[in-house]
Amino acid sequence: MFLEANDQVDVKERLVLKPVGRNDSDDISRFSDGLCNGGGEEVLIPPLNFAVVDRGIYRSGFPTTNNIGFLETLKLRSIVYLCPEPYPNEMLEYVRSVGIRIFQFGIDGSKESLMSIPNDSIMGALRVLLDIRNHPVLIHCKRGKHRTGCLVGCFRKLQSWCLTAVFEEYMRFAGMKTRISDLRFIEAFDVSCMTECVLGIIYRYHGGCGSQARRLSYSGDLS
Amino acid sequence: MFLEANDQVDVKERLVLKPVGRNDSDDISRFSDGLCNGGGEEVLIPPLNFAVVDRGIYRSGFPTTNNIGFLETLKLRSIVYLCPEPYPNEMLEYVRSVGIRIFQFGIDGSKESLMSIPNDSIMGALRVLLDIRNHPVLIHCKRGKHRTGCLVGCFRKLQSWCLTAVFEEYMRFAGMKTRISDLRFIEAFDVSCMTECVLGIIYRYHGGCGSQARRLSYSGDLS
Numbered sequence: 001m002f003l004e005a006n007d008q009v010d011v012k013e014r015l016v017l018k019p020v021g022r023n024d025s026d027d028i029s030r031f032s033d034g035l036c037n038g039g040g041e042e043v044l045i046p047p048l049n050f051a052v053v054d055r056g057i058y059r060s061g062f063p064t065t066n067n068i069g070f071l072e073t074l075k076l077r078s079i080v081y082l083c084p085e086p087y088p089n090e091m092l093e094y095v096r097s098v099g100i101r102i103f104q105f106g107i108d109g110s111k112e113s114l115m116s117i118p119n120d121s122i123m124g125a126l127r128v129l130l131d132i133r134n135h136p137v138l139i140h141c142k143r144g145k146h147r148t149g150c151l152v153g154c155f156r157k158l159q160s161w162c163l164t165a166v167f168e169e170y171m172r173f174a175g176m177k178t179r180i181s182d183l184r185f186i187e188a189f190d191v192s193c194m195t196e197c198v199l200g201i202i203y204r205y206h207g208g209c210g211s212q213a214r215r216l217s218y219s220g221d222l223s
Numbered sequence: 224m225f226l227e228a229n230d231q232v233d234v235k236e237r238l239v240l241k242p243v244g245r246n247d248s249d250d251i252s253r254f255s256d257g258l259c260n261g262g263g264e265e266v267l268i269p270p271l272n273f274a275v276v277d278r279g280i281y282r283s284g285f286p287t288t289n290n291i292g293f294l295e296t297l298k299l300r301s302i303v304y305l306c307p308e309p310y311p312n313e314m315l316e317y318v319r320s321v322g323i324r325i326f327q328f329g330i331d332g333s334k335e336s337l338m339s340i341p342n343d344s345i346m347g348a349l350r351v352l353l354d355i356r357n358h359p360v361l362i363h364c365k366r367g368k369h370r371t372g373c374l375v376g377c378f379r380k381l382q383s384w385c386l387t388a389v390f391e392e393y394m395r396f397a398g399m400k401t402r403i404s405d406l407r408f409i410e411a412f413d414v415s416c417m418t419e420c421v422l423g424i425i426y427r428y429h430g431g432c433g434s435q436a437r438r439l440s441y442s443g444d445l446s
Contacts, residue, residue: 046388051395052275070384161293165269172274172395 044070049144049173053152054159056135059173061144065090071138076100078134080125082107082147103128107147117150117185119193125151126158126194145174146182153186158194163187267293272367272396276375277382279358282396284367288313294361299323301357303348305330305370326351330370340373340408342416348374349381349417368397369405376409381417386410 047070048061062083063071077100081087084106087095095102105121128134129151141147149170156166166186171178270293271284285306286294300323304310307329310318318325328344351357352374364370372393379389389409394401 042383043385044383045385049391049395050388051392052277054275055278160265160267162266162268165267165273168272169274172272172398175395175398 042069044073046070047140047144049148051173053139053155056132056137057129057155058136058138059144059148059152060138060140061148062140062142063091063138065094068094072098074136074138076136076138078103078128078137080105080128080137080139080151082121082125082139082141082151083109101134103134107141109142109147117147117182119189122151122154122189123193126154129155130158143177145177146179149173150182150185153182154189154191157186157189157191265292267296269293270363270367272371274396276362276378279355279360280352280378281359281361282367282371282375283361283363284371285363285365286314286361288317291317295321297359297361299359299361301326301351301360303328303351303360303362303374305344305348305362305364305374306332324357326357330364332365332370340370340405342412345374345377345412346416349377352378353381366400368400369402372396373405373408376405377412377414380409380412380414 045066046060047063047067050058050060050070053059058074058076071094076098079095079100079102081102081104083104087102087104103125105125107117107121125139129137129139139148139151153166153170156169157163163186167183170183170186174182268289269283270286270290273281273283273293276282281297281299294317299321302318302323302325304325304327306327310325310327326348328348330340330344348362352360352362362371362374376389376393379392380386386409390406393406393409397405
């Protein structure tokens with residue numbers, strides 16, 4: 001919902017009004033009709049614990065069909081789903097209908113599984129987050145506190161955030177449910193293990209820059 | 224810090240790696256050298272209570288000189304400052320040196336000032352946020368809880384978020400310091416009062432689309 005001038009397009013399109021994360025343009029009339037929810041525009045219900053992590057990356061608890069109106073404004077291209085359970089049918093139907101790709105990294109969410117978060121799952125999920133071809137992407141688990149908090153924490157370490165700020169952010173979402181084992185996991189996560197992954201992408205990308213350009217691709221989940 | 228392919232530019236620029244909110248491109252070598260803080264890259268210290276509100280909009284508590292390294296990654300164009308006190312000299316020096324514009328809307332932050340948040344200040348601040356020429360923009364007060372929380376809450380109402388989600392977000396930052404008077408302010412804030420402002424911008428913008436295109440401008444603080 002921002003005012004944006006772009007000299008390359010016609011007048012109506014020049015003033016682009018974007019809801020959260022929206023990439024394509026709406027026209028003025030839609031905005032002025034619907035502004036401030038005074039023109040009969042739907043009230044949007046973000047999923048529990050929803051927040052913006054970074055440009056094109058969102059986090060939340062498990063979205064339900066109540067959140068579909070809101071999710072549509074995000075124009076999601078993919079979901080990083082951190083629970084081992086199959087995706088619920090009613091949401092799967094929506095996700096498939098709009099062509100959102102689900103990357104599932106099943107992590108046990110029980111309190112007893114101290115330090116049981118598998119490094120491979122976090123690394124796999126980070127690979128998805130780092131590749132903007134998957135953006136906009138929503139990370140979610142059940143409540144958006146622990147598994148999502150751990151993944152975002154590792155992502156912040158990759159961004160060179162000091163541990164104090166990483167923990168502050170984790171605790172903002174987990175609140176009273178903060179788990180010391182999660183903080184310990186984030187602290188212990190060795191971001192240098194991601195170097196090879198990122199340099200591998202760069203290498204493959206460089207390999208594909210000639211006339212016979214190949215698509216940049218990972219092995220496995222990111223085909 | 225994302226991998227971004229853009230066919231319009233040369234190979235080095237095609238793989239753009241962006242820290243939070245960074246708009247211009249870094250090259251590959253910078254990233255691969257500094258990745259994962261393994262190449263001597265500085266640890267970044269975000270300000271207290273820092274978070275991304277939306278694309279190009281950030282929020283936090285009062286930034287200090289310790290945060291300058293982090294702030295530089297945001298490439299801020301402006302700051303919405305919500306305290307009545309003058310901006311501290313040591314930060315003012317940095318802000319001026321990099322050409323960041325400060326929009327000050329002085330709001331009394333004391334607990335006793337129940338319902339004393341002036342509507343005009345919030346509306347003025349919202350005008351700044353809605354205009355992407357001011358992005359990337361950082362909203363801050365002292366602790367990033369109350370005044371910043373109220374402004375972001377009103378912004379979310381403009382985005383048609385349901386009040387439950389608006390309050391959840393406010394409370395995530397204010398925690399135990401949540402003020403009922405703030406929630407009441409957000410609830411009572413009439414977003415339709417922004418319609419005129421936005422339509423005014425649209426009107427002026429349309430007025431400036433001919434051969435003698437004028438700059439889109441507000442009266443007052445946004446010259």
